[in-house]
Amino acid sequence: MHSSYVFFTGCACALLLLAAARLLISYRHQPAGRWLILMLAGVICYLLRPLLPLHSPTSLLLMDLPTILVPPAFWLFAQRLCSEGEDFPRWGWPLIALSILVPVAANHLPLLARLGPNEALYVLAQPLKLGLIAAGMLELLRHFQSDLVEARRRLRAALLIAVGGYMSLVVSAEFLFSYWPVPAGVPTLHALLATLFSFAACLWLLSLSPDALAESLPPPAAASPQTTDSPAAPSDSIDGRPGAAAGTASAAATLDAAQRQLLEQLQAHMQGGGYRHTGLTIRELAEQLGAREHVLRGLINRHLGYRNFNEYLNEFRIDEASARLADPQQSHLPVLSIALDIGYRSLSPFNAAFKRRHDCTPTEYRRAQIPA
Structure with missing residues (x-):
């Protein structure tokens, strides 16, 4: 395997591990933080998989499962980031379950491999991934104009353009190159781009704007405009709430x-x-x-x-x-x-x-x- 590909993949994984450690320390108790950590873990497994000598079915499944969870985790993270207390839609859970079961069945069930439906299941898995990524991107777009938290608006834009766009590109390229040979240099280019994205994320979250996530994530359930010292409305509002x-x-x-x-x-x-x-x-x-x-x-x-x-x-x-x-x-x-x-x-x-x-x-x- 090309040495530059290995080098850039190692750099990207190291940077992502650094970001994940920062998230674990500060945001592991936040639902949105946990989904983001899961997303980073899946990306790390995705980058490492071609470099690891995986032969047993169990090791392959354990390495692939976090990667399969990346699109659902992206949607769930985007929803928690932007929901302002709204529940995740019930119809979304069956889609998430289907997006997990289909690739697992296509790649990791020996019985199905002998019967030969893997091709059809693989083709079905790709639009499911893209659909969940698109749902996350739409969630980031929803109410963007009405968002009053400036740090969260910047984070939304970065996630929408960089993360959502890049994941969509990767899924589309995977599907395309499953039928055509991968051009020389594409894996190395992918590893380089992953390194640059990871470096930019770490630089932003750890140095330039260390409080960006804290300002963006929803406050605890007990905190709301109605219960804080800040006014929920002018003092002579219609219901005359005290305080x-x-x-x-x-x-x-x-x-x-x-x-x-x-x-x-x-x-x-x-x-x-x-x-x-x-x-x-x-x-x-x-x-x-x-x-x-x-x-x-x-x-x-x-x-x-x-x-x-x-x-x-x-x-x-x-x-x-x-x-x-x-x-x-x-x-x-x-x-x-x-x-x-x-x-x-x-x-x-x-x-x-x-x-x-x-x-x-x-x-x-x-x-x-x-x-x-």
């Missing part, structure tokens, strides 16, 4: 004059119903306030305690919805009409946001507030 005025004063104490003015302007705009605009984005809100988008992002994130712009809007929208659903004079209004009035495009996101706040559906809430 918001004190939180605003505390946040304002750390602001300069321009930021304090923007915060007051933001609060006045939202109290006046600015949140009712359907499809409102952080960019549109910044234009309405005459502010720079990144400044407004930082204000809502660091001084009001929100990680996602939609969650910030939901505070105001669910406040108004709660008051209107509890109002006997509006009991004739359909829930959908209220949802559309306060800025939602459809009933589904309104129901989801409402249930996160009250742990019941809008209809159940109305029945409890206005007994028949």
